[in-house]
Amino acid sequence: MAPSLQLDGDSGACNESRRVLRIAGVSGGVFDRFRSIQDLAKDPSIHVLFGDWISEISMTFRGNERASRAADAEQVAFEMSFISALKPAIRDIAENRQRMAVNAGSCDPEAMAKVVQQLVKDYGTDLKVSWVTGDDVTAQFTEMLNSGEKFPSLPSDTSIDQWGVKPVCAQAYLGGVGIAEALRHGADIVICGRVADAAPVVGAAMWYHDWTREDFTELAHALMAGHLLECSSYVTGGYYTGFKKELLQSNKFSNLGFPIGEIESNGEFVITKEKDAGGIINVRTVTAQLLYEIQGPLYYNSDVTARIDRMRLAEDGPDRVRVTGVIGLPPPPTTKIGITARGGWQAEIHFFLAGLDIPEKVELVKKQTLESMGEYRKDFTTLTFNVTNVGSVAEHPKNQTSATVDLRIFAQSKNPDIMSTGPHKGVAPDTPSFAKWCIENCLQGYPGGTPAMDLRQSVGKPFFEYWVALFPQDRINHEMHTFDGRSVPILPPTVTAMYPRQQESYDTSSPLALDSWGPTVRAPLGHIVHGRSGDKSSDCNLGLFVRHNDEWDWLRSLLSVSKLRELLEDEDTGKKIDRFEIPSLNAVHFLLKDHLDRGANSSSSYDILGKNVCEYVRCKLVEIPKVFYERGTI
Structure with a gap:
């Protein structure tokens, strides 16, 4: 159970009447700054640390690793960078009685949980580590696919049988209920695979405030708190279009603080940040992050649906923004799944073009390269010739750099031999390849012909195709596994609502003439x-x-x-x-x-x-x- 006495989010004083969950976002991806967990674990006013280590890119790589495990039994399919970030924080997490929920388990949460269990013992703590499974729905997906299910793409609405590649794994976006159950059963650290980015916040708030699965208004607010917090410093000034004046000129650009959410029992919340760090929190930075990666006025999650077009933001003090007005609706009976397939191999090569006649120089490179490829051109599924700087240079440039553009030749193919990935099927080492066809025309090429000398990108590397569709929640084997060996099934929601695939879309009502404001x-x-x-x-x-x-x-x-x-x-x-x-x-x-x-x-x-x-x-x-x-x- 959640503690009965908590720290007040504003003053740091004990307060029994105003229960506020203070939850900190410590990672927006595998490459985020490692200092976050170590520093925020030192703050005893923070109750929960959560982080996002999974992107669509990492899902495909880890999913392929999981699918390929028979060939390499020692291969792991979780995010080791989390382990590196966790190590220096373990003793502070234990001392301050903090909880943690992360999706760093990727495609192997049980294996990661076992690693973390050993790690906390090695550091002399008794932190309890549980994990959540069920996101791997490859078996159920394959059964449904073989039975004729079309799994239409969410972006394009086309049937998966038009994809042209063979799926190797399918991963469902789970909600926060499993995390809440893990915390209620005494877990200190909860390792998840593919949960929705905001799910750890939803789960932590359900646990802390003892919400039910039908407390839709509260859950919807927590969902949006998670959306705002999960990209770490994106909400504290990262990627912010007001960076020139509000970060650079005010000298707040260094070491942007990680965000903290203060979630109240009715779901309403405040977004703030570390006090002794750079960055800013204001209505504009929070608005920017709110608008990031949304799909329409409805924000879907497997626990709740949030209507966001009536949200309100208000300054609540220095580096504090209060969020209200989120409308909670039942979740859909489906959740999103990401389906991975091996797409083939891709490579690229760069040429630098300077001065006059840039369009004609590009045309010469393109025609000579295509002629070199001959009939092999048909083996490329993608072949593009892209020029930066809009293919032009400054008039009367002051230096050579401003007179130079980058021509990028990018290729994809299902044929590994022509992508220089090494001999296959007895093919001779001197088999023509993408890199050779691009480079061999240098001496008969454009004036000043200069390839980039680092040719590592010209060697083919595997790439993956990714298909996003909907999946019934009642076909997911969602389970929470406790630190002491128990497994608890997480049932699908019983109260759901059907929503159209097409969200509401409209141009503005009663537009005003654009000369209404004068010159x-x-x-x-x-x-x-x-x-x-x-x-x-x-x-x-x-x-x-x-x-x-x-x-x-x-x-x-x-x-x-x-x-x-x-x-x-x-x-x-x-x-x-x-x-x-x-x-x-x-x-x-x-x-x-x-x-x-x-x-x-x-x-x-x-x-x-x-x-x-x-x-x-x-x-x-x-x-x-x-x-x-x-x-x-x-």
């Missing part, structure tokens, strides 16, 4: 508009918002779907774009369906995660009312 200045949209974008599989979300309430009518009137397509220009794929508004946050949100060339695992784009879609749109010229522009730029 305008033609300037980049991002001079007065903040934003954030990101990926979910091959979908890309884009959220844009303004600083001042009187700018809202201009923003919503300007940013229609057709206007976004105009701003995207050549980047517009012609596929569906959804749009909705959050007036309380002065925000417009777009979901660009199937925009990212199959997603991060297999994309041929530079922007594999969709994070620069926002920055591209913000740099486009629009007519900004002079009265707004003269207030000063972001």
Whole structure:
């Protein structure tokens, strides 16, 4: 059970009447700063530490490792970086009686739990380590697939039989109920596989406040707290479009603090951060993170559905933002699954082009390379020639760097031999290859022909395809395994609701004429508009918002779907774009369906995660009312 006496989140004093769960986000991914657990474990006012170590990219790699284990029985399929971050914090976690829940178990939570169990003993503590399973639904998925289930893609709505590759594993996004049960059964550390990014916060809040599975308003608030906290310093100034003035000029850019949520018994919460660290928390940084990786006005989770278009944010003191107004609805009877397949091999090679005639130089490289490939061109499933700097250089450049562009030749193939991955099936070592075809034309190539001398990227490496679909929760074998050898089944929710696959989408009602505010200045949209974008599989979300309430009518009137397509220009794929508004946050949100060339695992784009879609749109010229522009730029 949760302790009966807790520390007050504001003052640090004991308070029996106001129970506040203080939970800290200590990792947004496998490459986050390792200091987080060690530093936050020293703060006895923090009750729970949680972290996210799994991305769609890591899911595919670990899923393939799990599927390939027969060939290498010693291979692990969990995130070892968590172990490195945990070690120096173990004694403080034990001394301060903190709890921890992480998804670092990836595709092998039991194996990781056993490693952590031994580790805490080695450090002389009695911390109890439990784990949650059930996210591996490969067997159930395969059975359903063989029975004719189509598993339509969430981004494209196409049937999986059109995918063209063979699935090797399927992983379901679990909720927080298993984590709550582990904590209720006395666990100090809970190791999970693929739970939803926000699930540890939902589970910790369920445990701490003793919520039921039908406390939808409370659960929905906790879900959004988890959404805001799970990317660590993204909410404390990381990726923030106001970084110039609010971080650089104010000297708060160094060592951004990790975020802390203070969740009350009714679900409402405050987002704050470490006191003795850099970064900032304000309505704008929280809005930016709220708009990241959402799909529409409904935020789905296997525990609860949150309606977010009526959320309210308010400053609650220095580096504190209070969040209210989340509407809780029953969860759907399904949850999301990620399906991994081996896509083949990919490689790339770079050439540097300088000075005049850039388009013609690119054309020469392309034609000579394709001629070298001959009939082997048909063996490439992807072959692109991409130029940075829009294929041009500055007029009368001041130095050679500003006169140089990067030509990237990117290839994918299911044939390992032509991707230089080594001889296969008795193929001779001198078999023609992607790298050879690209390089052999140097001496007959463009003026100044210069390849990048590090050719390691030209050697093919495996890549994976990733398919996102829905899966029935009642087909998942969700279990919690205790530190003392018991297994507790986690039943699917009994109260659910069906939701349409297509979320609400609309252009603004009653748009105002864009000359309503008087004279305008033609300037980049991002001079007065903040934003954030990101990926979910091959979908890309884009959220844009303004600083001042009187700018809202201009923003919503300007940013229609057709206007976004105009701003995207050549980047517009012609596929569906959804749009909705959050007036309380002065925000417009777009979901660009199937925009990212199959997603991060297999994309041929530079922007594999969709994070620069926002920055591209913000740099486009629009007519900004002079009265707004003269207030000063972001």
